[in-house]
Amino acid sequence: MSTTTPSSALLIIGGGLAGCEAAWQAARQGQSVVLYEMKPQHYSPAHQSPHLAELVCSNSLRGTGMNNAVGCLKEELRRCGSLFMAAADATAVPAGGALAVDREAFAGYITEHIENHPLIELRRQEVTAIPSAETVIIASGPLTSPALSEPIAALTGREQLYFYDAIAPIVEADSIDFSIAWRASRYGRGGDDYVNCPLTREEYLAFVTALKSAERVPGRPFEKLIHFEGCMPIEEMADRGDMTLAFGPMKPVGLPDPRTGRDPFAVVQLRQDDRHATLFNMVGFQTKLTYPEQRRLLRSIPGLQAARFARLGSMHRNTFINAPTCLNRSLQLKSDPRLFFAGQITGVEGYVESAATGLLAGLFAAALRRGKEPLLPPATTALGALLGHLADAEPENFQPMNVNYGLFPPLEDRRRKRTERRLAMAERALADLEPWRLQVLPEHGDADQGAPS
Known part of the structure; x- marks a missing residue:
């Protein structure tokens, strides 16, 4: 050579x-x-x-x-x-x-x-x-x-x-239940750019409880990383306290539910992820849960009961x-x-x-x-x-x-x-x-x- x-x-x-x-x-x-x-x-x-x-x-x-x-x-x-x-x-x-x-x-x-x-x-x-x-x-x-x-x-x-790779799940748009979810931006700014899935207090606390006990993917040496505050896995945020997600990615303020006229207790937002509006990214929902657990838990969110996922979440080096x-x-x-x-x-x-x-x-x-x-x-x-x-x-x-x-x-x-x-x-x-x-x-x-x- x-x-x-x-x-x-x-x-x-x-x-x-x-x-x-x-x-x-x-x-x-x-x-x-x-x-x-x-x-x-x-x-x-x-x-x-x-x-x-x-x-x-x-x-x-x-x-x-x-x-x-x-x-x-x-x-x-x-x-x-x-x-x-x-x-x-x-x-x-x-x-x-x-x-x-x-x-x-x-x-x-x-x-x-x-x-x-x-x-x-x-x-x-x-x-x-x-x-x-x-x-x-x-x-x-x-x-x-x-x-x-x-x-x-x-x-x-x-x-x-x-x-590092901090990936949130992506949902196919035509699998979202729009009899529950609605399109809006926080405080009406920027048009109807987000899809919003509302949760009551009981639904939110049940989600957090299930999230904290869900099975997580064990880390490997080459995937080891220090989580940045801006890309913290949702399950680790839940570990910090029951209300952490409600003040973070599930913050409901400025998003009144058109069916009630009031802000829900918590909300999951999805952002358009492709130019054709066929895919929506779950905002702030990066996770290291196993894929079966992700499907189970995310489909417990109102509006996502029949969700199909183009991509599930992950975090690795x-x-x-x-x-x-x-x-x-x-x-x-x-x-x-x-x-x-x-x-x-x-x-x-x-x-x-x-x-x-x-x-x-x-x-x-x-x-x-x-x-x-x-x-x-x-x-x-x-x-x-x-x-x-x-x-x-x-x-x-x-x-x-x-x-x-x-x-x-x-x-x-x-x-x-x-x-x-x-x-x-x-x-x-x-x-x-x-x-x-x-x-x-x-x-x-x-x-x-x-x-x-």
Whole structure:
């Protein structure tokens, strides 16, 4: 292995899902790639295997059906020749309606294909500074080392680099009961921007009691964090006293219930989370309760009895940039377009989403190196919806998110049932993907050498 970096090579930092996918796609485009991975010289607290693309937590890649947006995203990746999906399909294990993999076999498959590709050079060394090369993809992951986090912070602005993940649940708008909830802003300021769910004194105290005794996700060393007062888990606020939430995120003042004309004892507010008003974020409800407990407790809130959750809450150590502020729509750093970002550090959540941004970054970087403008996937595709989330989310409230149909442009006909609507979105996405795919991806030829069979 050489000790100098070829000036003509595309440099990629991080041998996780996004970095490997980016390397694979750029090589398919005929680009020479140098991929840096610090293992086995250095390990993060969460990693144990020397393989590339190690799955740290679950071995599940989530649902396979098209009624789930991640199923649509996986099919788009398959059609785009994704190494991630080739590995997943080759190493799948029985998992009902989900796609799960043999963790070791999956990582081994990707490692073998990366190591054996003639246009990819794998360097097992830690990167502690941003290289000055012509084009660089940073895919260092949510556990980016402190040494590399510093130069990333210097590039993106320290106020735009986050070292923890404080996520509140997101509710699908059409599952809210508006015979109970109503739209209004506190004191009538700002229009009807919030959805408000009222609680009586008895309902509030019952909620707090249940919250304090609910099962919580135990912490792990690499998720350890000091809670900031502005992002305290709701269960920890409840531990401080029964009335803490009523004077915090559940404060009812200035929100009279239109049915009574009086302020309720407490209120849960939800804020619009997407431009299409199909998703609403539960304001101040970040939590470390287990997912079953979240569903049980949150559905005890009046107006949310039938709530469907596009995302549940969590809090853990995570490094990600404020993508709407820092990145353009082609995943390039606005202040330095030679730098691309991919994977969870961009603010996507999940294995499949990380690989998807790697695929896009690899294609975009390859296009740039050929002197062409990156061609963006249609907004109606799952790939385009992810880019839309990263570009269009509200910077002040930006948080990592899984792909979901709430991120897609709505259908013209919204009268269909939920399942029919989702399947129609998937059908539209795959149809719209095809013209883009034919423009940006090689069908045959030397650039595609080494493709998984």
